Structure formats: C-alpha cells, structure tokens
Amino acid sequence: MKALLCKEYGPPESLVIExxxxxxxxxxxxxxxxRAAGLNYPDNLIIAGxxxxxxxxxxxxxxxxxxxxxxxxxxxxxxxxxxxxxATSMGGAMAEEICVPATNAVPIPDNMDFASAAGFVITYGTxxxxxxxxxxxxxxEKLLVLGAGxxxxxxxxxxxxxxxxxxxxxxxxxxxxxxxxxxGATHLINYAEASxxxxxxxxxxxxxxxxxxxxVGGELFDDCLRSVDWGGRILIxxxxxxxxxNIPANLxxxxxxxxxxxxxxxxxxxxxxxxxxxxxxxxxWFEQGKLKPCIxxxxxxxxxxxxxxxxxxxxxxxxxxxxx
Numbered sequence: 001m002k003a004l005l006c007k008e009y010g011p012p013e014s015l016v017i018e019x020x021x022x023x024x025x026x027x028x029x030x031x032x033x034x035r036a037a038g039l040n041y042p043d044n045l046i047i048a049g050x051x052x053x054x055x056x057x058x059x060x061x062x063x064x065x066x067x068x069x070x071x072x073x074x075x076x077x078x079x080x081x082x083x084x085x086x087a088t089s090m091g092g093a094m095a096e097e098i099c100v101p102a103t104n105a106v107p108i109p110d111n112m113d114f115a116s117a118a119g120f121v122i123t124y125g126t127x128x129x130x131x132x133x134x135x136x137x138x139x140x141e142k143l144l145v146l147g148a149g150x151x152x153x154x155x156x157x158x159x160x161x162x163x164x165x166x167x168x169x170x171x172x173x174x175x176x177x178x179x180x181x182x183x184g185a186t187h188l189i190n191y192a193e194a195s196x197x198x199x200x201x202x203x204x205x206x207x208x209x210x211x212x213x214x215x216v217g218g219e220l221f222d223d224c225l226r227s228v229d230w231g232g233r234i235l236i237x238x239x240x241x242x243x244x245x246n247i248p249a250n251l252x253x254x255x256x257x258x259x260x261x262x263x264x265x266x267x268x269x270x271x272x273x274x275x276x277x278x279x280x281x282x283x284x285w286f287e288q289g290k291l292k293p294c295i296x297x298x299x300x301x302x303x304x305x306x307x308x309x310x311x312x313x314x315x316x317x318x319x320x321x322x323x324x
Contacts, residue, residue, distance in 0.1 A: 001019065001020060001021075001022050001095060001096040001097050002017055002018070002019060002020075002095065002096050002301065003017070003018065003019075003020045003060045003092075003094065003095035003096065004016075004017055004060055004061065004062075004094040004095070004301055004304050004305075005017070005018050005020070005058045005059070005060055006046075006047045006057065006058060006059055006060070006061060007057060007058040008057065009047065009048055009049035009057075010047065010048065011047075011048070011309070011312075012044065012047065012304075012305035012306070012308035012309045012312065013305050013309070014047070015047065015061075015304070015305050015308075017301060017302060020060075020095070022097050023092075023097055023098060023099040024099070025071055025073050025099050026073065026099060027073055027074075027075070028073060028075065028076065028101055028102055028103075029072075029073050029076075029099045029100060029101055029102060030069050030071065030072045030073070030076060030079055030085075030087075030099065030100060030101075030102050030105055031069070031070045031071040031072075031097060031098070031099045032065065032067045032068065032069055032070060032085065032087060032097065032098050032099075032100065032105065033067045033068050033069075033070050033096070033097055034065050034066075034067040034093060034094075034095060034096055034097060034098055034324040035065075035066055035067040035068065035114040035118075035323070035324055036065065036066050036067070036114040036115050036117070036118035036298075036321050036322065036323050036324060037062040037064065037065045037093040037094050037118055037304075037321065037322045037324060038062075038063075038064040038065070038066075038093075038118040038119035038120075038121075038122065038123075038151075038319060038320075038321055038322075039062075039119075039151075039304075039307055039308060039311055039319070039320040039321065039322065040063055040064065040122055040123070040151065040152075040311075041215075041238060041240050041311060041312075042063065042238075043061045043062060043063065043308055043311070044308055044311060044312045046061055046091065047061055047308075053090065055090065055091050059091050059092065060091060060092045060093070060094050060095045061091055061092075061093070061094055061308075062089070062091060062092060062093025062094040062095075062322075063088055063089060063090070063091065063093060063122060063265075064086070064087070064088050064089075064093060064118060064119070064120075064121050064122045065086070065087055065088075065089070065093035065098065065118055065324075066084070066085065066086045066087070066108065066114040066115075066117035066118040066120075067084075067085065067087075067114065067324075068082060068083065068084055068085070069081050069082060069083045069085055069105070070097070072102065073102075076102045078102070079102055079105060079107070083107050084107065084108050084112075084114075084117075085105040085106060085107055085108060085117075086105070086106055086108050086117040086118065086120055086121050087100050087104050087105040087106070087121070088100070088104050088121055088122060088265075088268070089104065094301065094304055094322060094324070095324070096324055103272050106121070106276070106279050106283070108120075108283070109283060109286060109287045111287065112283075112286060115295045115298055115321045115323070116286075116293040116295060118321050118322075119151065119293055119295060119319035119320075119321050120282070120286070120293055121279065122152075122264065122265075123151050123152045123154075123155045123319065124155045124159070124282045124291065124293075125264050125268065125275065125278060125279060125282070126152055126155070126237065126262065126264040127152060127155040127156040127158075127159045127160075127213070128159055128278050128281070128282055129262065129264050129267055129275070129278060130156070130213060130235045130237060130260075130262040130264075131143070131156065131159055131160060131163060131165075131211070131213070131235075132163070132278070133267075133274070134233075134235060134260045134261075134262050135211045135233045135235055135260060136233075137160070137163060137165060137210070137211050138164075139163065139164030139165070140164060140165070140166070141165050141166070141209075141210035141211055142165065142166045142168065142204065142208075142209040142210045142211070142229075143156075143160040143165035143166065143167050143168065143209065143210065143211045143212075143213065144168040144170060144189075144200060144209040144211070144212045144213065144224075144227065145157050145160065145167065145168070145169050145170065145180070145185070145212075145213045146170050146171075146191075146196075146212070146213065146214045146215060146216045146220060146224070147170075147171065147214075147215045147216045147240060148169035148170055148171045148176065148177070148180040148185065149169075149171040149172075149173070149175070149176020149177065149179050149180055149317045149318070150171075150176070150215070150240070150314070150316065150317070150318075151311075151316070151318060151319040151320070152215050152237065152238075153169075153171070153180075153213070153215055154179065154180060154183055154294055154317075154318055154319075155291075156213045157169055157180050157183045157184055157185050158183045158184055158291055158292070159291075160184070160213075161183065161184025161185070162184075162285065162290055162291075165211070166186055166187075167184055167185045167186055167187070168185065168186070168187040168189060168200065168203065168209060169181065169185035169187065169188050169189065170189040170190075170191050170196055170199075171188075171189075171190065171191070172190070172191060172192040172314070173190070173192065174190065175317060176317050177189075177190060179294065179317055179318065183292070183294075187203050189203075191220065191223075195223070196220055196223040196224075196227065197223040197226050197227050200223075200227040201227070204229075207229055208227050208228050208229035208230075208232065209227060209228055209229060209232065210228070210229055210231075210232050210233070211232065211233050211234075211235065212224045212227065212228055212232070212233070212234045212235065213235045213237060214234060214235060214236060214237055215237035215238045215239075215240055216238075216239070216240050216241050217236075217238065217239035217240070217241050217243055217244060217245050218239065218241030218242070218243035218245060219241070219243070219245075220241070221234075221245035221247070222245065222248075225247070225248070225251045225252070225255075225257070226251070228255065228257055229255075230255055230256050231255075231256045231257075231258075232255070232257055232258070233257070233258045233259075233260050234257060234258070234259050234260065235260050235262050236259060236260065236261050236262060237262050240314065247259065293318075293319060294317070294318030294319060295318060295319050295320075295321050296316060296317045296318035296319065296320065297316075297320055297321075298320075298321045298322070298323050299320065299321070299322050299323070300322070300323060301322055301323070301324055303322075304322045307320045307322060
C-alpha cells in the first residue's frame with residue numbers, strides 16, 4: 001500500500017511516498033481503508049521531531065482520518081466491516097490502510113462525506129471539551145477565540161455560538177474573520193491591524209471577556225492576560241505561533257484568572273466514555289445542520305507536503321484535508 005513517510009526529521013518537503021506493507025490487525029483493533037486524512041498543526045511538529053510523543057522512524061504522519069472498516073478483530077462487536085467511520089490515531093493516517101483501537105473509531109452519519117469526517121473528530125472534539133468540561137462556560141458569557149479562522153479556532157466559534165456565548169473572533173486577516181462571522185461570531189477583531197487588547201477593551205467597555213480560547217500562544221498571550229475579566233478563564237490549546245509564552249504569575253493572581261490546559265488526546269484516552277458522549281452530541285448537531293465543517297481545500301497524497309506547509313505558515317482558513 002502507499003503511504004506518506006517521514007524517514008528523517010525535517011520540513012514537509014522532506015516527506016516521501018513509498019509502498020509499505022499493509023498493517024497487521026491487533027487485538028481490539030479495526031482495520032480501515034483510509035479515504036481522507038485531516039491535517040493538524042501537530043503533524044508538522046511530529047515530522048520535525050518536536051512533538052511530545054515521537055514514533056520510531058520511518059513513520060507516516062496524520063492523527064485523524066475517515067474511511068471504511070475492512071476488518072475487525074475478535075471481540076469487537078460494536079463495529080462491523082463496511083461501516084463508514086471517523087477515527088484518530090497516534091500517526092499513520094496518511095496511508096491507504098491503518099489499524100486503530102476500536103475505541104478510536106466512531107460511525108459517521110449518512111449525510112457526512114469523508115472529507116468532513118476526516119477533519120471533524122480532533123478539532124470539534126477539542127473545542128467542545130475545552131468549552132464544556134474545562135471552561136465550564138455558561139450561556140451569555142463573553143468568549144474570545146484567537147486564530148478564529150483556522151481549523152480548530154473556527155470550531156470554537158461554532159460551538160461557542162451553539163452554547164449561547166457572545167463570541168468575539170480574533171484573526172489575522174479579513175478573509176478569516178469573514179469566515180468566523182459566518183459561523184456565529186458577533187464581534188470581529190483583526191489583530192494584525194491593531195492591538196488585540198485595545199480592541200477587546202473597546203468592545204467590552206473596559207470589562208474584558210469571560211473565556212479566552214487560545215491556540216496561538218506567543219506574544220498574543222500577554223494581551224489575553226490583560227483582556228480577561230475578573231474570574232475569567234484562559235484555555236491554553238496550543239502554540240501555532242511557534243512560541244510558548246512566559247507567564248507573569250502576578251496577573252492571574254491579581255485578577256483571579258484561571259489558566260486551563262486543554263489536551264484533548266489525553267482526555268480521550270483517560271475518559272473514553274465522556275469523549276464518546278461528546279462525539280455523539282457533536283455528530284447529532286452535524287446531522288441537524290448546526291455544525292458546518294469548513295474544508296477549505298482537499299489535496300492529493302502526493303501534494304500533502306504542500307498542505308502541511310500551508311498549515312505551518314498559517315495560510316490556511318478552515319480545515320485542510322488529504323484525499324487518499
């Protein structure tokens with residue numbers, strides 16, 4: 001079978017396509033014929049040797065996928081060959097076949113195409129877990145989303161709107177903000193043109209927001225600390241800027257701020273039942289037309305390095321997907 005391989009740590013253009021043996025089904029696993037793989041920022045980290053978990057070389061990147069079940073191992077009863085599923089893995093999604101734990105796969109609705117399914121589980125799962133279980137966000141609260149036009153940020157805008165928040169979308173271009181506005185953001189902030197802190201202050205009458213969703217990090221995190229209201233929560237999602245901020249601890253102290261880490265992957269492993277309940281809610285919203293995944297571009301497996309580079313350089317709006 002064909003697979004995109006990382007044979008040495010480096011940039012996306014160092015990846016190669018080769019024929020490799022098909023995976024062997026293990027206990028409690030399902031084998032999936034991959035139809036599409038969703039791209040995420042950590043895909044670039046793992047091929048550069050900078051992710052917190054590194055598989056042995058060579059390996060195929062890709063943390064999420066969609067396809068059809070080809071085979072189930074003995075004892076797996078809730079999934080059957082032929083079912084259309086979305087799934088997650090610790091790499092390996094950019095290949096024609098993959099074996100994953102059966103608990104990592106979930107059937108998808110008939111009205112969900114493979115591209116939408118491939119980009120659904122991690123981004124929507126992260127945002128729902130962040131806002132519901134980590135921020136304990138209440139209807140009517142003010143939610144500021146950074147990177148609001150990107151793959152994960154856009155899902156936070158959608159879910160925040162569905163949960164009854166007043167959504168403030170912050171992004172680096174008018175195009176990304178227009179996209180966020182179409183998904184339920186009430187206030188649009190271009191932090192490439194003016195200070196994030198000053199725009200939040202103006203829009204909230206100096207009060208600040210209740211919850212900040214930050215997948216960007218870097219210099220903007222300092223503005224976040226100064227843009228949150230008393231007792232607010234800052235959700236630390238990731239560091240797409242490439243810079244992990246140093247946090248002046250006096251500001252959380254003085255304002256009663258909670259800094260809340262969000263690591264969806266570990267949550268899903270440690271509490272699979274809660275994660276499954278989250279996914280059922282998200283898929284129900286999709287079936288009802290309340291969630292509309294934005295797949296801005298689909299690439300071939302051969303062009304996957306170009307997609308990863310676009311993601312690395314933060315040129316992507318919405319979600320990028322690789323068709324297998």
